[in-house]
Amino acid sequence: SQKIEQNSEALNIQEGKTATLTCNYTNYSPAYLQWYRQDPGRGPVFLLLIRENEKEKRKERLKVTFDTTLKQSLFHITASQPADSATYLCALDMNQAGTALIFGKGTTLSVSS
Amino acid sequence: DAMVIQNPRYQVTQFGKPVTLSCSQTLNHNVMYWYQQKSSQAPKLLFHYYDKDFNNEADTPDNFQSRRPNTSFCFLDIRSPGLGDAAMYLCATSRDYREGNFGPGTRLTVT
Numbered sequence: 001s002q003k004i005e006q007n008s009e010a011l012n013i014q015e016g017k018t019a020t021l022t023c024n025y026t027n028y029s030p031a032y033l034q035w036y037r038q039d040p041g042r043g044p045v046f047l048l049l050i051r052e053n054e055k056e057k058r059k060e061r062l063k064v065t066f067d068t069t070l071k072q073s074l075f076h077i078t079a080s081q082p083a084d085s086a087t088y089l090c091a092l093d094m095n096q097a098g099t100a101l102i103f104g105k106g107t108t109l110s111v112s113s
Numbered sequence: 114d115a116m117v118i119q120n121p122r123y124q125v126t127q128f129g130k131p132v133t134l135s136c137s138q139t140l141n142h143n144v145m146y147w148y149q150q151k152s153s154q155a156p157k158l159l160f161h162y163y164d165k166d167f168n169n170e171a172d173t174p175d176n177f178q179s180r181r182p183n184t185s186f187c188f189l190d191i192r193s194p195g196l197g198d199a200a201m202y203l204c205a206t207s208r209d210y211r212e213g214n215f216g217p218g219t220r221l222t223v224t
Contacts, residue, residue, distance in 0.1 A: 041218075
């Protein structure tokens with residue numbers, strides 16, 4: 001069956017450091033992979049989408065990589081701030097089969113000042 | 114601003130009493146999704162519509178039904194809520210399965 005794993009449930013780092021979150025998947029061949037931020041009691045907010053033919057995508061302090069051979073995506077937040085504290089979810093879509101977004105459980109990031 | 118709206122934000126229902134959650138969008142997106150999210154868990158896809166085509170996930174209980182009368186509106190009906198159905202219900206939209214736009218969610222409590 002399809003499976004999405006995010007490396008850890010919680011990640012604690014100090015302000016200014018780079019946070020790296022991992023998303024691994026099995027039994028998928030996604031056309032693209034997405035990352036979302038979710039704050040407590042709120043719906044997820046879209047951050048970045050990366051396609052299978054893209055190695056890396058950047059948006060301000062965010063960077064996403066996508067390795068279809070390893071079946072892995074890395075999500076980096078550079079110069080992290082306490083305001084970055086939230087749960088980060090990765091989500092996959094099936095390649096050409098046309099199904100919908102399936103989410104991982106998420107990693108809760110805490111940035112301390 | 115274009116957005117996804119969910120009503121109500123909080124819903125309390127009694128065990129076994131049917132309840133309907135609503136979602137509307139001003140984005141004119143062709144795909145609408147319903148997710149169930151319990152505490153510290155991943156959002157779980159219940160079903161989605163691609164235009165008028167309904168797609169049910171294999172493990173979605175029969176107790177959950179959905180209607181999409183037009184592009185803008187989508188409803189989630191829970192026919193006989195059980196205590197295990199207490200959760201946050203999230204509606205989302207996208208254009209052709211790309212980036213998802215989520216509503217604020219409806220927190221359902223079953224008493």
